[in-house]
Every structure is written in structure tokens, then in C-alpha cells.
Amino acid sequence: MAKTPTSRIDKLLSSMGYGSRSEMARLAKAGGITLDGTELADVSARIALAPDLPARMRIDGEPLDPLQGLVILLNKPLGMTCSHKEDGPLVHDLLPKRWRRRDPAISTIGRLDKQTSGLLLLTDDGDLLHRVISPRRHVAKTYRARLARPLTGTEGALFASGTLMLEGEEKPLAPAALQVLSETEALLTVTEGRYHQVRRMFAAAGNHVEALHRERLGGLALPDDLAAGQWRLMRPDEIALIFA
The missing domain is CATH 3.30.70.580 (Pseudouridine synthase I, catalytic domain, N-terminal subdomain)
Structure with a gap:
């Protein structure tokens, strides 16, 4: 089992943006840092960076922010x-x-x-x-695009071909998948992240993106309630x- 890492309390809180080490020492002296309800007066002491630490530590009465790895x-x-x-x-x-x-x-x-x-x-x-x-990961990104002009019906094959070359570039784009939603709206899934890629792809097909919204990253979808x-x-x- 991996050993739980530790850190000085003042160094931890400073790295999390709460203030300088001297400010953390003053806060502790005023009773503003607690662990399991007990005031921590010595911020030079080391503390285990356990996953439950944010639930157990309070800074000025508020739960500790998430540890590194958020x-x-x-x-x-x-x-x-x-x-x-x-x-x-x-x-x-x-x-x-x-x-x-x-x-x-x-x-x-x-x-x-x-x-x-x-x-x-x-x-x-x-x-x-x-x-x-x-x-190398080829994490897919799906965008909803609203277009200035109706789709012609040729865009899907063009984007999927793997031969589309963007202006000013020397390497063709990897195949991308187009899902037509209406005459002027579509979902486009790409596996690259070139500069303004989706906008430039539709421009290469003779259209203009009026609005662009990313809906998915890999298998992660943007929640409807966010x-x-x-x-x-x-x-x-x-x-x-x-x-x-």
C-alpha cells in the first residue's frame, strides 16, 4: 500500500492560495485553522494529505478546498x-x-x-x-455548429475523407464525423485540436460558422443541468x- 504523503500545514495552505506562510501562522494563532474540531496552533507541523482532509479541516470556519489533483x-x-x-x-x-x-x-x-x-x-x-x-490519445471532441448557409450534402464525405487540407497547412486533417441536424445545424466530431479547426473546416466547405458549442469530450457529455x-x-x- 502506498504511503500517504505529508506536508507542513503552512506550506500546504500557501500552495492552495490561502495566503503566505506568515499569514497562515497568524491565522492559526487566532484559532482560524482546525482539524476535527481542534485548533491547530503550530503550522510548522506536518499533516497527512489524506483524501478526507478537506472534510476534516476548516479554514476560518469553511471546509478546506480540494487538494491537488482537482x-x-x-x-x-x-x-x-x-x-x-x-x-x-x-x-x-x-x-x-x-x-x-x-x-x-x-x-x-x-x-x-x-x-x-x-x-x-x-x-x-x-x-x-x-x-x-x-x-496519440485521439480523444474525440464533438461540437454543435450553427451555420450561415444551408449544408450542401457533400460536407460529410469531405470531412470523413482524411484528405481535407486547411489553408496554410501541409498535412491533411484526420477523418472527422458529421451528423446533420438540420439544413443549418450539425454536430462535428474531430480527434485533433488544430487552431480554429471546426470553423476552418466549414470555411473550406464554403460555409461560415455563426455559433459553436462543444458538447462532448471523449465519452464525457456536458450535463444538461450545468x-x-x-x-x-x-x-x-x-x-x-x-x-x-
């Missing part, structure tokens, strides 16, 4: 960017403010551009991030669906 499922709204630094509204602004100071940092798993909405994952688990975005701008933490069984 995965967040977010329904990204339009008009927000996935960067940490760009001007304007950021998806990170939807999360608790102190989470911006966590180390390791919380990063998006891939990106959705400012004008694309839908399923977006964020994590501080670097191994998971690279597993999802690795070209409104735009809302997020929740994912369970291990839900994370496994990505690779199903």
Missing part, C-alpha cells in the same frame, strides 16, 4: 478567454479568487476560443492534462469517461 467541469460562456493573462473576462474569474494563486496552477485542458461555448475542463494535474491533449458559467468538481468515474 478536475473542474465548466460550461464556458461566450465572450470569455481561457488564458491566465489576456485582457477581458477570463474563465478563471468564474472560480474562487484564491484558486488563481494555487501551485501547481489550475490550467485549462486545451482551449475554447472567445466565441466558442460549452464543455471545458480545468485541472492542476499535469499528467491528466497531457493525456487528454496528446495527439448552465453557462457554472462549474463543478469531477468524480474519478466521470474523469474515466473522457477515455472511454
